[in-house]
Amino acid sequence: MSNPVVVNSPLPDIADVLVIGAGASGSVAVSELAKAGHKVVCLEQGQWTPSSEFAGDKPEWELVKQKRWHPNPNVRNHPSDYPIDTTESDVNPLMYNAVGGSTILYAAHWFRFMPSDFQVKTMDGVADDWPFTYEDLLPFYEEMDHAMGVSGLADDPAYPEGGSFPLPPLPIGKPGIKAAEGMDKLGWHWWPGTNSIASKAIGHRPQCQRYGACLTGCPAGAKASTDITHWPTAIENGAHLLTGARVRKITVDKDGLANGADYVDRDGNERHQKAKAVILAANGVGTPRILLLSKSDKHPNGLANSTDLVGRRLMMHPYAAVVGTYEDNLESWLGPAGELMHSMEFYETDKSRGFVRGAKWNLMPSGGPLGMRSGYGGRPVDESFGVNFHKNLKKVFGRSFEWGIIAEDLPDEANRVVLDPKLTDSDGIPAPKLIYKSSENTTKLIDFHVDRALEAHEAAGATSISITKLMRDCGWHLLGTAKMGNDPKDSVVNQWGQAHDVPNLYIIDGSVFPTSSGGNPTSTIMANALRSVRHLVENFSSQVTPSSY
Amino acid sequence: MLNEEFRSIYSGMADELIPRAEGMPSASDARVPTEWIDRALDYRPDLQDGFLRALNYGKNKNPREAIQDLNTQDSEAFDCLGVLTSGAYFLNPEVKKLIGYPGQVPSPANDDLDAYSGMLAKVLERGPVYRPTVK
Numbered sequence: 001m002s003n004p005v006v007v008n009s010p011l012p013d014i015a016d017v018l019v020i021g022a023g024a025s026g027s028v029a030v031s032e033l034a035k036a037g038h039k040v041v042c043l044e045q046g047q048w049t050p051s052s053e054f055a056g057d058k059p060e061w062e063l064v065k066q067k068r069w070h071p072n073p074n075v076r077n078h079p080s081d082y083p084i085d086t087t088e089s090d091v092n093p094l095m096y097n098a099v100g101g102s103t104i105l106y107a108a109h110w111f112r113f114m115p116s117d118f119q120v121k122t123m124d125g126v127a128d129d130w131p132f133t134y135e136d137l138l139p140f141y142e143e144m145d146h147a148m149g150v151s152g153l154a155d156d157p158a159y160p161e162g163g164s165f166p167l168p169p170l171p172i173g174k175p176g177i178k179a180a181e182g183m184d185k186l187g188w189h190w191w192p193g194t195n196s197i198a199s200k201a202i203g204h205r206p207q208c209q210r211y212g213a214c215l216t217g218c219p220a221g222a223k224a225s226t227d228i229t230h231w232p233t234a235i236e237n238g239a240h241l242l243t244g245a246r247v248r249k250i251t252v253d254k255d256g257l258a259n260g261a262d263y264v265d266r267d268g269n270e271r272h273q274k275a276k277a278v279i280l281a282a283n284g285v286g287t288p289r290i291l292l293l294s295k296s297d298k299h300p301n302g303l304a305n306s307t308d309l310v311g312r313r314l315m316m317h318p319y320a321a322v323v324g325t326y327e328d329n330l331e332s333w334l335g336p337a338g339e340l341m342h343s344m345e346f347y348e349t350d351k352s353r354g355f356v357r358g359a360k361w362n363l364m365p366s367g368g369p370l371g372m373r374s375g376y377g378g379r380p381v382d383e384s385f386g387v388n389f390h391k392n393l394k395k396v397f398g399r400s401f402e403w404g405i406i407a408e409d410l411p412d413e414a415n416r417v418v419l420d421p422k423l424t425d426s427d428g429i430p431a432p433k434l435i436y437k438s439s440e441n442t443t444k445l446i447d448f449h450v451d452r453a454l455e456a457h458e459a460a461g462a463t464s465i466s467i468t469k470l471m472r473d474c475g476w477h478l479l480g481t482a483k484m485g486n487d488p489k490d491s492v493v494n495q496w497g498q499a500h501d502v503p504n505l506y507i508i509d510g511s512v513f514p515t516s517s518g519g520n521p522t523s524t525i526m527a528n529a530l531r532s533v534r535h536l537v538e539n540f541s542s543q544v545t546p547s548s549y
Numbered sequence: 550m551l552n553e554e555f556r557s558i559y560s561g562m563a564d565e566l567i568p569r570a571e572g573m574p575s576a577s578d579a580r581v582p583t584e585w586i587d588r589a590l591d592y593r594p595d596l597q598d599g600f601l602r603a604l605n606y607g608k609n610k611n612p613r614e615a616i617q618d619l620n621t622q623d624s625e626a627f628d629c630l631g632v633l634t635s636g637a638y639f640l641n642p643e644v645k646k647l648i649g650y651p652g653q654v655p656s657p658a659n660d661d662l663d664a665y666s667g668m669l670a671k672v673l674e675r676g677p678v679y680r681p682t683v684k
Binding site for chain 2: 056057058059060061062063064066067114115116118119122123133134135153155157158159160168169170171172173176177180181183184187189190191192199200207208209210211213220329333334336344345347348368369370380381384385386387389390391393394397398
């Protein structure tokens with residue numbers, strides 16, 4: 001595919017709405033705006049990723065996944081990526097820059113936040129409440145479940161209405177049965193996994209083929225990534241998409257209103273797209289980066305940053321892995337990966353534990369023989385190689401699975417995204433730097449949950465158990481860096497994602513989350529994006545726009 | 550493409566990492582130094598420099614001594630050697646067969662709800678595990 005590439009050429013001189021980022025939330029925005037008949041242009045720095053490029057159905061999968069398909073952009077170093085300074089971060093941020101964004105590589109755990117996640121201040125006396133409740137978001141969750149073709153089982157007692165899904169659950173497999181036996185002995189909550197992966201053919205998506213390669217892109221096309229769930233229809237409806245377009249800054253008019261964006265195409269041309277309104281959907285690192293880059297006389301501290309909150313309150317969900325090994329061959333290379341099941345037994349606050357909030361547990365298969373992920377090892381030669389290469393393989397391969405623990409980290413203004421003073425991307429644009437430390441509350445939370453996960457494995461009959469308390473390559477969930485709230489003095493956007501400082505600028509990705517929950521955010525990112533964009537569409541006739549347009 | 554000298558050095562080092570044992574073939578038995586390593590290097594060109602550095606380390610050394618010293622003195626090169634050698638070994642279909650791994654082949658999703666519905670009924674009996682919205 002040559003660069004730059006425009007779908008639905010030519011681009012309009014002035015777009016009704018410019019969307020920056022073609023990932024989970026940007027896809028929702030573009031779809032809704034195009035359906036409503038608006039002239040919408042999307043700038044995406046990445047490209048399309050055909051499923052034929054994925055390696056999950058090829059012998060070399062485990063070799064290439066550690067580089068070409070690695071979720072850490074600093075390791076992958078793809079031309080679409082920008083570097084990120086992580087020298088002052090406990091956790092590496094993970095993402096994918098392409099049409100479909102990080103849904104290309106996400107695990108597709110389709111977790112719905114629980115009611116308490118929207119009322120952390122009210123219920124637990126810490127952090128903030130969201131400006132709306134679980135019930136307010138519920139219809140948008142349900143709509144997104146269908147848009148993404150989610151597989152799951154209704155009546156999970158972790159939710160008020162139990163939830164129902166368009167497709168039945170994926171198999172929990174032999175690892176799931178084994179883990180359930182342990183949870184059953186302990187009397188703990190578990191439920192078959194909810195995944196945006198097709199357990200049966202739906203629309204143009206085939207049934208899951210259980211390659212277990214979800215985290216490196218689904219070669220079958222069964223996983224719901226928004227390049228296949230949203231973009232085809234959006235393009236049919238007239239949406240304009242420019243790939244290979246890296247935004248340098250959002251521009252403003254004499255009144256301080258957003259009036260478009262400067263960007264660089266892959267031929268190195270500096271270009272500008274005019275727009276009546278701008279939606280920023282570039283993830284919890286990319287969005288504050290662009291806002292901070294967009295300084296002007298009207299916005300000297302960066303766009304929408306009169307509170308100095310842009311980039312602050314970064315939350316990335318520290319992740320612990322507790323892997324159990326069993327006597328039986330559990331065929332634990334089979335997918336989905338994806339979650340086989342989850343547990344919310346210890347999700348809610350119990351202050352007697354010495355910390356607040358909790359974590360979702362997800363049961364994950366263990367992948368192929370070369371190792372599910374890099375970063376678990378570091379053993380001396382004779383432990384991993386020599387005769388022990390074979391002994392370890394026979395003991396572990398196909399016989400182990402992971403209880404993964406997604407720890408809720410609370411917002412802290414010291415955890416932030418800033419512009420790096422030296423590092424730039426390939427276009428010379430300042431790169432982001434992350435300053436992020438895991439808190440004492442998180443440490444206590446992880447210690448408690450790891451101990452419980454050990455008990456879960458022991459109850460299920462594990463013969464050995466290994467623990468990774470904080471996986472460095474775990475920052476999939478990039479949240480909180482443009483806080484949503486009702487008060488312009490302590491938030492960046494209102495409940496509709498509209499910037500308090502710039503009424504024709506909207507932010508609709510995970511940046512706006514006031515708190516992070518203790519689970520996977522994509523379902524909530526997309527439901528919230530849908531809620532925000534519906535509001536914009538319904539009120540577009542009264543939308544403030546630049547006077548010259 | 551490895552020259553004959555490097556291929557000979559690599560053969561000794563690869564068999565130190567993956568010897569014939571536990572009913573499994575060595576790296577050489579599985580044609581890693583003569584066939585599969587070339588494919589692995591094609592898949593991971595980013596590891597070639599470290600790999601060649603590891604082989605240079607093995608010149609005029611006993612393979613076991615070379616491996617041990619490499620791990621302590623140039624762990625990055627050791628990692629390149631280890632990943633490529635292990636990855637090449639598992640590319641061999643005969644090795645996959647011996648460890649019972651069918652490889653990355655389709656296995657259509659089945660419905661196994663009946664296998665766990667009894668245990669799940671008890672989860673439902675235990676009741677809600679969430680806190681409702683405070684009105």
